[in-house]
Amino acid sequence: MSNSHRPVVVVMEGISAGRYFADAALKRGVEPVVVFPKVSCSEPYRVMRDSAAGYWKAKGCRVIELKEMDRASMLEVVRALEPAAIVSGSELGVPWTDFLAHSLGLPGNDPATSIVRRNKFEMQKRLEEAGVAALKCRKCKTPEECVEAASSWNAWPVVVKPLAGAGSLGVHFCESAESLKEVCRALFREQDLFGTPNSEVLLQEFARGTEFIVNTMSCRGRHMVTDIWRYDKIAVGSKGNAYNYAALVRTPNETEKSLVAYTLEVLDALGFEYGPSHTELMLTSRGPRLIETAARPMGGFFPPDLMRGIFGFDHAELSLACLLDIEKFERFAAKPYAPAMSALLKIVVSKSSRPVEKLYYENIVAEAPVVKRWEFDLVKRTGSVLETVDLETAAGEVFAASANPEAVWLAYESMRRLELECEGWLFAQDEKTMTTPIMHAVGDVPFTEHVCMPWSDVIRHAASFSRNAPSATSLMIETDTLTYEEATVFASLLGLFGWKQIEYGSFLKL
Numbered sequence: 001m002s003n004s005h006r007p008v009v010v011v012m013e014g015i016s017a018g019r020y021f022a023d024a025a026l027k028r029g030v031e032p033v034v035v036f037p038k039v040s041c042s043e044p045y046r047v048m049r050d051s052a053a054g055y056w057k058a059k060g061c062r063v064i065e066l067k068e069m070d071r072a073s074m075l076e077v078v079r080a081l082e083p084a085a086i087v088s089g090s091e092l093g094v095p096w097t098d099f100l101a102h103s104l105g106l107p108g109n110d111p112a113t114s115i116v117r118r119n120k121f122e123m124q125k126r127l128e129e130a131g132v133a134a135l136k137c138r139k140c141k142t143p144e145e146c147v148e149a150a151s152s153w154n155a156w157p158v159v160v161k162p163l164a165g166a167g168s169l170g171v172h173f174c175e176s177a178e179s180l181k182e183v184c185r186a187l188f189r190e191q192d193l194f195g196t197p198n199s200e201v202l203l204q205e206f207a208r209g210t211e212f213i214v215n216t217m218s219c220r221g222r223h224m225v226t227d228i229w230r231y232d233k234i235a236v237g238s239k240g241n242a243y244n245y246a247a248l249v250r251t252p253n254e255t256e257k258s259l260v261a262y263t264l265e266v267l268d269a270l271g272f273e274y275g276p277s278h279t280e281l282m283l284t285s286r287g288p289r290l291i292e293t294a295a296r297p298m299g300g301f302f303p304p305d306l307m308r309g310i311f312g313f314d315h316a317e318l319s320l321a322c323l324l325d326i327e328k329f330e331r332f333a334a335k336p337y338a339p340a341m342s343a344l345l346k347i348v349v350s351k352s353s354r355p356v357e358k359l360y361y362e363n364i365v366a367e368a369p370v371v372k373r374w375e376f377d378l379v380k381r382t383g384s385v386l387e388t389v390d391l392e393t394a395a396g397e398v399f400a401a402s403a404n405p406e407a408v409w410l411a412y413e414s415m416r417r418l419e420l421e422c423e424g425w426l427f428a429q430d431e432k433t434m435t436t437p438i439m440h441a442v443g444d445v446p447f448t449e450h451v452c453m454p455w456s457d458v459i460r461h462a463a464s465f466s467r468n469a470p471s472a473t474s475l476m477i478e479t480d481t482l483t484y485e486e487a488t489v490f491a492s493l494l495g496l497f498g499w500k501q502i503e504y505g506s507f508l509k510l
Helices: 016-028 043-058 071-080 093-103 111-117 120-130 143-153 177-187 254-269 304-311 315-324 326-333 360-367 377-382 405-421 455-468 484-496
Strands: 008-012 031-036 062-065 083-088 137-140 158-162 172-174 201-205 210-219 222-236 240-248 275-284 287-294 342-347 371-375 397-402 433-435 438-441 452-454 474-478 499-503 506-509
Touching: 008 016, 008 093, 016 031, 016 043, 016 304, 016 315, 031 043, 031 071, 043 062, 071 093, 083 093, 083 315, 093 111, 111 120, 120 137, 120 201, 120 254, 120 287, 137 143, 143 158, 143 177, 143 201, 158 177, 172 177, 210 254, 210 315, 210 326, 222 254, 222 275, 222 315, 222 326, 240 405, 254 275, 254 287, 275 315, 304 315, 304 397, 315 326, 342 405, 360 371, 360 455, 360 484, 397 405, 405 484, 433 455, 433 484, 452 455, 455 484, 474 484, 484 499
Parallel strands: 008 031, 008 083, 031 062
Antiparallel strands: 137 201, 158 172, 158 201, 210 222, 210 275, 222 240, 240 342, 275 287, 342 397, 371 397, 433 452, 438 474, 474 506, 499 506
């Protein structure tokens, strides 16, 4: 028991969204203690770990970084804490959470089946055994074995990835036996996100369709759907799979409801009894198919206060309720799925790697009404952007939310257009300037002056103009003095600030 005599919640490997267990536990009046097992991890994961440890320490929480890795040592450390509950804060924490909860007689999932909730080959194999539709896959130990298996399927492209990775690191799409062999040779020399050598890899059939996320919470084997997201990813040749966005599904249609029913079958087959799950699925022409699932909260940039505003709860809070306050969980579970707002997480995609002196993207989103949070940690830490091929190489994340779904999509379309056509106005090495176009607004909003100013001032000027313009204001802009790129940049800026383009040079304020 802690010195404060409060009940203790142990969080195994509390990184990414797992950090928010600190806030949820403190809010409940229990003491959160994060335990980081000894690991030899990759540099990106090490950065994530260090950042998370700083977050826990800033909250005044105890952080235990173990020097030993064996089960007996781990059990001795955790037993001394006399925890009321144990939760997993990342992929690495899943098997430890199962083992420790079982050993200490606490609610949790069966450690005997941990592997099917962690290993991507074993989870597909278990679905087949349970009679649940699954993707064709093989576990391979050599590039030659991968090529032989894929050639026997004779259905290209194929997917190859680490058995227990995360964040799309190491995920590749191969169009031919030659590209598969080349990719596998490199993959077998690499480590997954957690620093484990890829001694085996997963070869999987390519699932065509729309990708979704179904997040759930389980308590005594009963599953509650917490949120549903539609994913969009960008295949970067054989280099990887770049996340583009995750859009919240507010009102599932009949087809999307089939995803939910399938997900519940998957959770039963894989032995989910307690806690969160994050399930990635592809809606194919043959129906839903599992890509992979994880026994932890959804990662990424989903701040708890925003989740509470949208759903009435956050994932960490609900995870603790299913272990410590079943009545509260039951109250949430009894409510219909009805998010209060539209939301979208935009992953920042960069086409190339280069130094960055001016982070204009942050200036822009800071002025956008629908943007609620953003982070550009990679750019600020390294002073550069990388070619985006997976989640770890993304330059940042931008979270937009509004009761008006049109405003959210307008902001997304504007950000994506800037990334595709005008990236130099988001990340620059030198200060950029622009001569503002003359803008004629119908109503009481005055037109702007035709003047050359720094790009950051143009952003503020347009934002101030937009804030003062009431809904349904009509706007005409004169673009004769602008290049095509400058006109595209300015139109995209207006889109982020709530102006819908009706035709070239003509806009309407939402």
